Amino acid sequence: MSNKITVIGSINMDLVTSTGRVPEQGETVLGDDFATIPGGKGANQAVAAAKLGAEVEFIGRVGRDVFGERLTENMKSQGVSVRYLEPVTEKPTGTASILLSEQDNRIIVVPGANLAVTPEVVESHENVIAGSDILLLQLEIPLESVAKAAELAKKHHTTVILNPAPVQELPVSLMDNADYFTPNEHELENLFQGEPEQPSHRSRCIITMGAAGVVFTENRKEKKVPGYPVDPVDTTGAGDTFNGALALALTKGVSLAEACRYANAAAALSVQKMGAQGGMPQQHEVDTFLETQGGTNT
Numbered sequence: 397m398s399n400k401i402t403v404i405g406s407i408n409m410d411l412v413t414s415t416g417r418v419p420e421q422g423e424t425v426l427g428d429d430f431a432t433i434p435g436g437k438g439a440n441q442a443v444a445a446a447k448l449g450a451e452v453e454f455i456g457r458v459g460r461d462v463f464g465e466r467l468t469e470n471m472k473s474q475g476v477s478v479r480y481l482e483p484v485t486e487k488p489t490g491t492a493s494i495l496l497s498e499q500d501n502r503i504i505v506v507p508g509a510n511l512a513v514t515p516e517v518v519e520s521h522e523n524v525i526a527g528s529d530i531l532l533l534q535l536e537i538p539l540e541s542v543a544k545a546a547e548l549a550k551k552h553h554t555t556v557i558l559n560p561a562p563v564q565e566l567p568v569s570l571m572d573n574a575d576y577f578t579p580n581e582h583e584l585e586n587l588f589q590g591e592p593e594q595p596s597h598r599s600r601c602i603i604t605m606g607a608a609g610v611v612f613t614e615n616r617k618e619k620k621v622p623g624y625p626v627d628p629v630d631t632t633g634a635g636d637t638f639n640g641a642l643a644l645a646l647t648k649g650v651s652l653a654e655a656c657r658y659a660n661a662a663a664a665l666s667v668q669k670m671g672a673q674g675g676m677p678q679q680h681e682v683d684t685f686l687e688t689q690g691g692t693n694t
């Protein structure tokens with residue numbers, strides 16, 4: 397198997413404010429720091445996989461503005477192919493206002509140009525999807541576009557990993573066309589609210605639980621793969637690192653448990669630096685980390 401991964405998803409400029417305390421409604425507090433940092437769940441997952449050595453195509457849209465230019469340059473410098481990342485004039489680049497406080501984050505995403513990733517755009521890249529080993533999807537572009545992408549992937553036998561974030565009700569066809577879902581515990585609770593829960597959908601969930609690791613079902617039995625507790629500097633993008641690393645590991649044909657162990661290690665390393673993409677590790681860093689934890693490498 398090669399390691400061609402395509403990500404169809406969002407790309408945002410993260411506007412990150414660090415504060416000792418989150419203000420109450422109507423209150424003003426003085427924060428500690430502010431930075432503009434590349435982000436967006438799609439872009440983050442693409443960068444995570446590329447840094448670990450995957451060949452990554454990113455299909456997305458930015459605005460024709462300074463943020464769009466900076467984000468495109470960043471993707472290139474991180475080794476992600478940007479030939480299908482195009483600027484649009486009608487909307488500004490997506491942004492995410494992120495409040496960092498008490499070792500956790502609160503995020504408001506304004507999708508902007510990410511909404512221009514329409515089903516037609518997805519359809520025009522059918523050959524890219526067909527030529528990939530794995531298609532990685534999230535929910536920060538229009539839902540119909542995510543559904544179209546999963547449908548085309550199914551048609552061409554490309555494995556689909558759907559990270560259902562931010563969580564919303566999903567059409568059954570999309571659920572049917574995804575091979576793996578990667579909700580966290582909160583997303584899992586909301587994922588099956590609209591539809592009666594189908595065992596076949598539930599059994600394809602890899603549930604992420606932060607430092608506690610992940611749980612998934614194999615041969616009708618629940619399996620837990622423990623995580624690696626570390627002191628976090630910034631947990632933003634930990635889930636994205638997990639997804640990018642999981643995709644890369646699965647292209648190597650390892651077991652699901654081994655792929656999750658590898659992705660847990662990558663996520664643990666990612667939270668030790670500032671920014672969604674700041675701490676994303678390279679392959680050798682994950683290998684070294686796993687060796688110190690006494691496990692085998694992927």
Ligand code: RIB
Nearest residue numbers: 408435436437492633672
């Ligand atoms: O998962 C973290 C990401 O969510 C941030 O980078 C932000 O842009 C939002 O999309």
